[in-house]
Amino acid sequence: MTPAVNLLKKNKCSYKLHKYEHDPAITDFGNEAVEKLKLDAKQVFKTLLVELTPKELVVCVIPVANMLSLKEVANVFKAKKAVMANKEEAQKVTGYLLGGISPLGQKKKLRTVIDETAMNFSVMYISGGKRGLDIELSAKTLLSLTNASIGLITA
Numbered sequence: 001m002t003p004a005v006n007l008l009k010k011n012k013c014s015y016k017l018h019k020y021e022h023d024p025a026i027t028d029f030g031n032e033a034v035e036k037l038k039l040d041a042k043q044v045f046k047t048l049l050v051e052l053t054p055k056e057l058v059v060c061v062i063p064v065a066n067m068l069s070l071k072e073v074a075n076v077f078k079a080k081k082a083v084m085a086n087k088e089e090a091q092k093v094t095g096y097l098l099g100g101i102s103p104l105g106q107k108k109k110l111r112t113v114i115d116e117t118a119m120n121f122s123v124m125y126i127s128g129g130k131r132g133l134d135i136e137l138s139a140k141t142l143l144s145l146t147n148a149s150i151g152l153i154t155a
Contacts, residue, residue, distance in 0.1 A: 002096075002102065002105065002128055002129030002130055002133065003095065003102075003104070003105030003106070003107075003129055004102035004103075004104035004105040004126075004127070004128055004129035004135060005017065005105075005128060005129065005135070006105060007104050007105040007145060008104065008135070008137070008141075008145075011145060013137065013141050013145070014137070014138070014141065015135050015136060015137040015141070016135070016136040016137075017128060017133065017134075017135060017136075018037050018125070018128075018133070018134045018135070018136060019132060019133055020032075020033065020036035020037055020132050020133075020134075021036070021132060022099075022131040022132035027099070029046070029098075029099035029100075029127075029131060030044060030046040030064035031064060033064070033125070033127075033134050034064055037125070037134060039125060040065075041063065041064045041065035042063045042064075042065045042066075042117065042120075043063070043121050043123070043124055043125060044063065044064045044124075044125040044134070045061045045062060045063055045064065045114075045115070045118065045124055045125065045126050046061070046062060046063075046064050046127070047059060047060075047061055047101045047102060047103045047126065047127055048060045048061075048062065048068055048084070048085075049084075049085035049089075049090040049093070049094070049101070049110075050068075050070065050073050050082045050083065050084060050085055051082070051083050051084070051085045051086075051089075052074070052077055052079040052081075052082055053079070057085050057089065057090070057093055057110055058073070058077055058082075058110055058111045058112065058113065059103050059106070059110045059111070059112040059113070059146070059148075060073055060112075060113055060115075060153055061103050061112065061113070061114040061115060061118070061126065061142070061148070062115040062153060062154050063115060063117055063118075063154070066115065066117070066154035066155070067154060067155045068084075068153060068154060068155070069153055069154055069155040070082040070083065070084070072151070072152055072153045072154070072155075073113070073153050076113050076149070076151040076152075076153060077111065077113070093106070093107065093108050093110070094106040094107060094108070095107035096127075096129055096130070097130070097131065099127075099131045100127055100128075100129055100130040100131045100133070101127060101129075102126060102127040102128060102129040102135070103126055103127075103142065103146050103148075104126070104129070104135075104142070104145055104146065105129060111149075112146040112147070112148035112149070113148060113149050113150070113151045113153055114139065114142060114143065114146075114148045114149070114150055114151075115150075115151070115152070115153050115154055116150050116151060116152050117154070118139040118142070118150070119139055119150065121139065122138065123136050123137060123138055124136075124137065124138070124139050124142065126142065
């Protein structure tokens with residue numbers, strides 16, 4: 001299993017796995033999960049890495065239906081600016097491939113913020129750590145395991 005699933009098992013958390021056949025031709029990974037699992041795009045969350053300084057990356061977890069606001073991310077982390085992290089750097093730091101980056105079980109523990117809309121649902125869906133695998137869990141569980149904060153980070 002993936003490091004994300006192993007972390008959930010180790011902490012005896014409540015979760016469900018949802019597998020689907022990933023189409024290698026699709027690069028919009030979040031929407032692929034929404035369509036194949038027949039879920040609400042507001043309840044499926046994608047994991048994005050943002051660079052605050054050349055040495056600091058942070059994790060942003062937002063609904064697939066929304067766009068990340070780099071200005072809001074900078075505000076949340078009290079940084080001068082925020083830019084999307086380089087794809088290779090994101091993969092190196094997390095240990096996951098793009099399209100399968102989970103906020104759980106990353107190689108390096110990064111500061112994390114989860115969009116406040118996650119609190120609107122009893123469960124949310126996040127990447128399970130590989131393409132074609134999503135995890136259903138409560139926002140409370142995700143907050144606890146990532147030591148994340150909640151914030152408005154979408155446009």
